[in-house]
Amino acid sequence: MRKPRIGRFWSVALTLAIIYAAVKWGIPAASREITGLPFPLPVPGTLIFIYMLLAVIALFLLVTFSDENLAEFMHPIKKLLRGGYGRIARAVVMTSIPFLAAWQVYQIVVPKVALPPSLRIQHPSSNFPKSFEALKNPFANPTEAEIAAFVEQAEADQVEFIPQVMSDIEVWIDETGPDHMLEFFPAGPMDAFLAQLEAGAVDDATARAALLEKNLFEGRALYAMNCRPCHGDSAAGDGPMADGFKLRPINFTDAGTLETIVEGYTFWRVTNGGPGLPTEATPWDSAMPEWKLSLTEEERWKIILAEYDLAEKTPRIPESH
């Protein structure tokens, strides 16, 4: 039994349609499967044009390969023109051609109303000063002298805190009458430190861990006062002010943010804010303040310490040069 043939013209038309569908919808659909992302990756218009051009050239070669091929291809067209499919069919096809052409030309020349594109580089480095690259958070790495000073203050039960947290601590001391002011810290490194303090033998590692707890506590308070309105109390970029900004505050719990930058970069961003960004990072849309105008260096470092801790992230380690 012979397969029914649809003819050269229709096979060419069908091939073009199939290639177009595959490029236009097939590739994006496959991309979803491959990438696992919740959205397809569309094929750019210029690429579709190139694919279709190649397809047309190949089909042209095929059709013009021999006179018989060309004649077979031209047959339905000639038949239509001569009225072989009926005068009505010819009239419909031949009048739709100028309409289609006019519509295409209109689409191409009519001025398009489209929002100016806004491309943005999230972690720009073009104006990141190299001197910040290797900066270490002084509160994550206290010196021996700082640890000794903290132990001395703790022994005297007179630990110095930033003024912002003092009133809450004082109320707590008044209400609970503790043996030591540091008892407001929950179970953890501070407990071990207080136990050693009472026994009169404080080792360096325990004191260091306790001092880190104290610094974290102050950093969290400063974060809650200064950063929380935008970045949110879980550092998820969802603070009560966040919805008003086109450029949403960064979600620090996201894997692509705090972890991909060195601490010195975080410090640079906190210090100089939106206005410190280069043009490619659209500084005019950033609500990030220049915190150097309000917060001291110590306050900024304490906040960064708490920010990494709250977001449960660690900074990228600077490459050694």
Place this chain on the structure above:
Amino acid sequence: METLRQLPRCAPARMLAALGVALTLLGAAPARAADTPGGAMPEATPELVEQGRAIYFRRCSFCHGLLGDGNGPAAEFMDPRPRDFTLGTFKFRTTQSGELPTDEDLFRTISRGLPGTGMQSFDDARIKNGLSEAERWAVIAYIKTFAPEFDDPEFDPYQTLVALPENMAPYNADSIAKGAAVFERAKCWECHGRQGRGDGQKAFDRKDDWGFPIRIRNLTHPWKIKGGAEVADIYMRFSTGINGTPMPSFVKALDADERWYLANFIKSLQHQLTGHQVLKALAVEGAVPEAPDDAAWAEAEPMDVRLTGQVVAAPRWQNPSIELVTLKAAFNDTEIAFLLEWDDPFEDLTHNDAAVLDTTELSRVGGYNSYVAANDMVTRQLETFRDAVALQFPVRLPEGTVKPHFMRGAASTPVQLWTWKADLEAGGGRSVEEAIARGWRQTPQVRPDDQSQVSAQAVWDQGRWRVVMKRPLTTGERNDVQFRPGVFIPLAVNAWDGSNGEHGLIMSLSTWYFVLLEAPVPVRVYLLTVLAFLLTGAFALWLVRRAERENREPGGPET
């Protein structure tokens, strides 16, 4: 026939497909809402309480205080303030007015957060570093230790539960209309206003149990409805009352159906944000509409602009009153007019310069804080500061994507502000000031009245300002924004609610949006389109003619 014979061979594939469908259905089955716990609260053992204390210390204490008294370091800058747990007074419950909340109520609040406040979701299904269900229960066990009432069987909240009604009417025009009647009869409008804009109360005498001023909720802004914006949430609010506030329970005054209808009506008041970022100015024949109530405005497409507290520079403000301004624009050959509409429950027509906040201390490096405290720092009373609104445009239209900073530009990228002021409007003179700002550090330079070309008209009615600002499309001034059709012109909004203490940089602001005057389609486009039609038409005709000629020729069409 072929396909039928193939069926048995396909059976494994069909089974696989059926399995796939079943799995998909399972996945699509309504998952348990993450703000509803999987079971009852575990027993509050000392270990659980200690675990809760550690979490509370790390995540809650900076707002709610080490003692749970709502006095953490961040508390005084927020309105509403963080909850004081020591009195056992909780706002959002499913128990009768004045009663304690259930464990599930506390679980819901911690899981969802309270929209429009500093309290955010702690649900680890929504927040990566959020709290697991077990951790949330531990925190609740610890929070309950702050109020001794929780240990008293006499106050058992489970004895006073308020349930949702059995047969809940669907959300439709009928239930909304019935709810509107209830709204009228129960006099909800006395506080919430006829339009639900929180403008019913004519005086500032509303206070909570702690003596802090209370703002009546604007029911039309769903993102600010703390207890949840859905019908069931709204139903609960007037069935349980909001403890510690003037909001009563209507459980005795209204039956369950009436309350359900009312909840449907309240839901219907909620504004749906438009979502686009380009304000399309309406082209009008004749004069542009100058009055806020001009019928011509009905045809212009609205654009909602979201505003938030000015937290970019000291004095920072995280308690803004105005979070939404809706814009419309209309233009003709010579002029453009903007209509700005926003909710403001009180009309503030006076301005007292002596009450302006000295921001020196807030603006200092290493000062206590750069935010304005919610109470006692600025006067948040009537007849102190004016209401105002400003439109901001870049002085020079952007080249490429480069724009001035959305907050007042910078020295090299100035912006122009058209600031309408309610006290000037009330004075009867020119109510708009034109100014050039070069960054927030300097006070904007105001242009003398005789050189200004922007004029305005304003109306305040039922808790809503409607202001029209109008100017010629182009001016001869170098420092003016020039409106040309077909150009995306950046635009931002600043707004001040005087009785919320707002003045100077203590304000709400938006980031950049755009306004577009749609250019008429150039004649060239039509010419090219017609040309294409004629050329292809002529070609098609020629082809047909030629084919016809071949038909008539002897030995014509091959068969």
